[in-house]
Amino acid sequence: MILSISWKNIWRNKVRSLVVIVASTLGIISGVMVVGIMEGWVEQRLHDAIYNEVSHIQIHNSDYLKNEEINLTVQDTALVAEAVKQLPGLKGWVARTKMVVMANTPWANTGIFIYGIDPEREKQVSEIYKKIIPGAGNYLDKDKPGTILISDKTAEILKLKQYCLTDTVIGKLERGEFPKSVLSKLAGIKDERFRSPKDFRAILKSLLTGKELDNYGRQLMDSSLEYKIRNKIQITLSDEQGTPVQGTFRVCGIYRTTNTGFDQVTAFVNAGELAALYDGKSILIHEIAIMIEDIENAGSAKEKLSGISRHNTVSTWKELAPDAAMMNDFMIIYYFIFIGIVMFALAFGIINTMMMTILERTRELGMLMAIGMNRRRIFSMIMLETIFLTVVGAAAGMVGGWVIVMSLGKTGIHFLSWGEGFEAIGFAATVYPVITPFFFIIITIMVISTAIISSVWPARKALKLDPAEAIRTE
Amino acid sequence: MKVLELKKVNKIYDGSEVPVHAVNDVSLDFDEAEFVAIVGPSGSGKTTLLNLIGGLDMPSSGEIIIDGTNLSKLKSSQLIDFRMRNIGFVFQAYNLIPVLTAKENVEFIMSLQKWPRKERDERTLELLNAVGLGDRINSRPSKLSGGQQQRVAVARALASRPKFVLADEPTANLDSKSATTLLGIMETLNHGEKITFIFSTHDPRVVKMAHRVITLEDGRVISDDVRE
Ligand SMILES: Nc1ncnc2c1ncn2[C@@H]1O[C@H](COP(=O)(O)OP(=O)(O)OP(=O)(O)O)[C@@H](O)[C@H]1O
Ligand SMILES: [Mg+2]
Numbered sequence: 001m002i003l004s005i006s007w008k009n010i011w012r013n014k015v016r017s018l019v020v021i022v023a024s025t026l027g028i029i030s031g032v033m034v035v036g037i038m039e040g041w042v043e044q045r046l047h048d049a050i051y052n053e054v055s056h057i058q059i060h061n062s063d064y065l066k067n068e069e070i071n072l073t074v075q076d077t078a079l080v081a082e083a084v085k086q087l088p089g090l091k092g093w094v095a096r097t098k099m100v101v102m103a104n105t106p107w108a109n110t111g112i113f114i115y116g117i118d119p120e121r122e123k124q125v126s127e128i129y130k131k132i133i134p135g136a137g138n139y140l141d142k143d144k145p146g147t148i149l150i151s152d153k154t155a156e157i158l159k160l161k162q163y164c165l166t167d168t169v170i171g172k173l174e175r176g177e178f179p180k181s182v183l184s185k186l187a188g189i190k191d192e193r194f195r196s197p198k199d200f201r202a203i204l205k206s207l208l209t210g211k212e213l214d215n216y217g218r219q220l221m222d223s224s225l226e227y228k229i230r231n232k233i234q235i236t237l238s239d240e241q242g243t244p245v246q247g248t249f250r251v252c253g254i255y256r257t258t259n260t261g262f263d264q265v266t267a268f269v270n271a272g273e274l275a276a277l278y279d280g281k282s283i284l285i286h287e288i289a290i291m292i293e294d295i296e297n298a299g300s301a302k303e304k305l306s307g308i309s310r311h312n313t314v315s316t317w318k319e320l321a322p323d324a325a326m327m328n329d330f331m332i333i334y335y336f337i338f339i340g341i342v343m344f345a346l347a348f349g350i351i352n353t354m355m356m357t358i359l360e361r362t363r364e365l366g367m368l369m370a371i372g373m374n375r376r377r378i379f380s381m382i383m384l385e386t387i388f389l390t391v392v393g394a395a396a397g398m399v400g401g402w403v404i405v406m407s408l409g410k411t412g413i414h415f416l417s418w419g420e421g422f423e424a425i426g427f428a429a430t431v432y433p434v435i436t437p438f439f440f441i442i443i444t445i446m447v448i449s450t451a452i453i454s455s456v457w458p459a460r461k462a463l464k465l466d467p468a469e470a471i472r473t474e
Numbered sequence: 475m476k477v478l479e480l481k482k483v484n485k486i487y488d489g490s491e492v493p494v495h496a497v498n499d500v501s502l503d504f505d506e507a508e509f510v511a512i513v514g515p516s517g518s519g520k521t522t523l524l525n526l527i528g529g530l531d532m533p534s535s536g537e538i539i540i541d542g543t544n545l546s547k548l549k550s551s552q553l554i555d556f557r558m559r560n561i562g563f564v565f566q567a568y569n570l571i572p573v574l575t576a577k578e579n580v581e582f583i584m585s586l587q588k589w590p591r592k593e594r595d596e597r598t599l600e601l602l603n604a605v606g607l608g609d610r611i612n613s614r615p616s617k618l619s620g621g622q623q624q625r626v627a628v629a630r631a632l633a634s635r636p637k638f639v640l641a642d643e644p645t646a647n648l649d650s651k652s653a654t655t656l657l658g659i660m661e662t663l664n665h666g667e668k669i670t671f672i673f674s675t676h677d678p679r680v681v682k683m684a685h686r687v688i689t690l691e692d693g694r695v696i697s698d699d700v701r702e
Contacts, residue, residue, distance in 0.1 A: 001585050008573035363568040370530055370565075371630075372558025372583055374551060468530040471565060472521070 002377055006384035010392070013357070020353050021393040024346050028397025029404060031342040032443065035335050036405040036433030037413065042331050043434055044258065046324045051127040052257040054320035055289040056298045059305060062313040064286055068100050068113075070278065071240050074285045075311040081288075083308055087301050089293035092124025097271050098286040099278075101237040103150075107159040107195075112264075114235060116271030116283065118142070125291040128255055128268070137229045137253030140268055147252035147270075148233055151263035155254050156196065160228045163200035164193045169223050178219070182212050186220075197221065227254050235269075239278040247277045335439070343446055346390065347454035354386050354458035365462055366470025379459045386455030387448075394447040402440070405433045477637045477670055478504040478527065483536035485522050485693070496522040497533070498693035504638065507668040509661060511675055511684035519693040520674035521642050527672065528561055528640045529553050541637050558583060562631030562639035562669075566646045569627035570615040576602060577611040580629045587634055601629035604666075605659050621652030628660055638670035645680055657683045 010017050050056060059080060064072035074080060077095070084093050097116030102109055119140040123129050129139040133152060140149045155161045165186060173183065185207050194200035204217055229251055236246050249269055257263055275283045292301055298316040305314045318325035358365065369378060412430040485497035496519045504510065512520050525531040526538060529545050538545045540560055548556055563569075570579045577598055584594045602611050605625035607618075615623050624644055631639045641660075645653035657680050664671050673680075681687060689697040 001582070005571065005573060012573060364571070367563075367565060367568055368571070369554070370528065370557070371563050372554060372586055374554045374558075377586070468525045471530075471568075 002381050003384060006381050007388055009357075009381075009385050010389050016353060016356075017389060020349055020389055021396060023349050024390065024393030025397040025400055027342045027346050028394055028443070028447070029401040031339050032398065032401025032405055032435060033408075033433065034338060035439060035443075036401075036409070036435045037431055038331060038334065039435065039439070040409070040431045040433040042324075042327050044431065046328055048258045049321035049324040050295070050317050052131065053259065053262050054317050055125045055291050056295060056317050057290040057292070057301055057305070057314060058320055059288040059290075059312050059314050060286065062311055065313055068098070068286075070099060070238060070284065072286070074288055076309040077285050077288075079308050080305065080312070083305055084288065084290055087290070087292060087304065089297060091291040091293055092121075093288060093290040094118065094121050094125050095283075095285040096122075096287045096289065097274050097284050099237050099274070101235050103154070103158060103267065104234045104236070105158045105160060105231065108157060110154065110157045112154060112267050114148075114237075114274065115266065115268045115287075116274035117268055118271055119268075122268075125289045128257070131255040131257050132253050133227075133256055136227045137251065139253055139255075140270060141252065142270060144252060145270070145273060146248070146250055148235075148249035149253050149255060149268040150233070150251055151266060152254050152256040153260050153263040154265075154267060155227055155251075157264070158233065159195050160231055160233075160251065161197075162193050162195055162226055162228070163197065163221065163224045164226060165190050165220075165224050167191075173219075173223060178216065182208065182216055185212075200224065227251075229253070235277070237278065245277050247273075249273075335442075339443060339446055343450040346393075346447075347450050350386060350390055350451070350454045351457050353389070354382065354455070355461060357385075358382065358458055358462050362465060362470045365465055366467045369465065369467040370471065375463050378462050382459040382462045383452075383455040386458055387451045390447065390451030390454070394444075394451070398440070398443065398447070402435060405435045408433050409435075475506045476503055477506055477541055478502075478672075479537075479539040480527070481537040481539070483523075483526060483533045483538060485519075485526060485531070486534045495693050497526060500536075500693075500695055502688065502695065502698070504670055504672065506670060507664060508670045508672075509664045509683075509685040510670070510672045511681050511687045512672065512690060513675060513681055513687060514690035516676075518690040520690060522693075523690065524640050524642045524672065524674060528563060529557050558586060559634070560637045562634075562636040564624065564627045564631050564639060564641035564644045564673075566643045569630070570623055572615050575612045575614055576607060576618065576626045579615070579626055580633050582630065583634045589634075597633060598629075601632060601663075602626070604663060605629045606655075619652070621648050621656060624648060624652075624656050625659060628656070628663065632663055632667060632669060635667070636669065638672060641671065641673035643674055643676070645675060645677055650677070650679060653677060653680060654683075 059074055061072040061074055063069075074095070081095075084090065094117065099114050099116075101112060101114045103112050117140070119129075119142055128149075132139055140147060150158075150160075152161070170183060170190070174180070186204075189203055189207070194203065200221065201217070204220060205213060208217070231251050232248050233251060234246060234248050236244055239245050255263070271283045275281070278284070290301070292298065295317070298318070302314045302316050365378065373381070409432050412432045414430045480500055480502045483497055483500045484495070487494040487496055498519075500523065512523065514520055522531065526533050529538075529548075532546060540556075543556065545553065545556075571582065574582065580598045580601055581594055584597065589597075599608070599611070602608055605628055607622060607625055607629075610618065610622065615626070618626065628639075628641075628644070631641075645656055648656065660671055660673075661683060663669070675681060684701075686698070686700045688695055
């Protein structure tokens, strides 16, 4: 009885109830969205940090971590290798040479880390081989000597990247039904070479309208881009005696991860070829990278490996990519803060509405108390009304939020204009929002508790009414 | 049989600067099946008296005894329950729950009292027929005229067979024809159900229909006439 009265009561002032419902729907949709996006980013960053950059565990010479010198190699490698192979749930492991070198082209130079790797084994622990830009060469190949894999960013720095609207590019765009009006505006820069994306974007900006730039800018940039694959890069490094030595490598391919900071300083060559430069006898091991089945076991694996040599340091992904680890640990707090704010707003709106309702219904409530609704019943009636109102709004919001996140989770949201800023700190410009069932349950619980908590106040207010006074109210 | 007894009841409002003696030393007895009008000029204390009788307000002194129970001896939670079981109320307006139909409104107190469904339905239909609304049982209050709404309220007040029904100016918002109809219905039910009605009014035609008329002035009973 009370239940059905409460339910009917919330529809008495339809407009007001709808406002509350729409407001909570929007609040929750945005809450679910923001959390979904943050969660998507965190997952992506975590995945990329581990699979492109640091693996689950790495072993270095302790001194190498302070000062990356050529002779500070991993100690007792045979013992370490034996122990690594014994790790439960081992997915794969590699030993790498890692050196600080200077890389030059005739046009520019830059300092980078060069990794000497076994390209095939490397696939066990790193997804770099999947990150080759389509049409920009291939991953390292043991059978093609003298090659180097560099990143898009390094190519840019070394001026191995250029933008040029050639006839081929124009022809391809035309066939792809690219608007002729836009192309005709660009006739003046045909066959002109731009060495940096900044210059090219600047010229596009001067020639096109903002809307055209938004719609076609990226496509123009992508299709005009060409890498000078097969160009030579000269590498300079110090050998074990400190004598500078040089070698020349041909670019075999260009990769790009979501972390420009990592890309900028990372290039790969065959380990044997790097060894030939510094002494030619053996391959120095500066880094051992390990991937295991379950990320949760990284800590215990570290313990198993730590005792082998006191000269080595074993680090887990949490230490190697502290930003990703911290996000992973602290994001949940941000979620709660954010959801808390949404809930606070929700509670505020609901309490306000219910207070208004009680004010309007003073006489009716007085009458109900006079004829025999006791305090418990009045209290539960108002509480139920409040809860119904919240739950209807919240349910709509959660369904809406879930649908949006699910569909965006497939297509992804592209942050065009901020993309570069994000990628500089390791976030993809395209995010795929994620909502875990766990999180959904948390939101549901929070909404219901908000509803209950915010219902107490109006219900108590109703209890304070004096029936004789309430009936007299004009 | 005595259903209600007031012994030297006083009510003084001392909220404002000048204390108001709204009910002054009132002693009254009411028997079963009485049909009583309380009259008097505006501010004479009619509403205050009815609120005291109904347990909505507490007297400053004196005793109100309903069917052997002294109201001031009850705790506030017991009082609400006591009210629900023993007293029917009809107010001037806002009597009904707007979201419920006429039938549901009449049933309301019975369902709070957990009457079995069958008895509840029978009683509701009986009363709605008695007030002449047998064909409007599923109408919401907003679809009924003021007079019809007051008739539903009378049916509701009687539904759980209280000791007596209190009605503070039940006809104040009605035209004279509806007022007379309502009073006629109240009188018939008073007769049939043997339930005492105590109502206040300003309307001389309504006063005429009462069997006993109590006149108040400045909170005192100045006359108490029983008619045949
Ligand atoms: N809550 C209150 N606080 C202070 N004084 C009150 C209060 N309620 C009523 N009074 C005063 O008590 C006196 C009696 O009021 P009451 O409402 O009982 O009169 P009434 O006979 O019902 O008048 P009316 O015919 O206008 O309804 C009046 O002087 C009124 O101002
Ligand atoms: Mg009055």
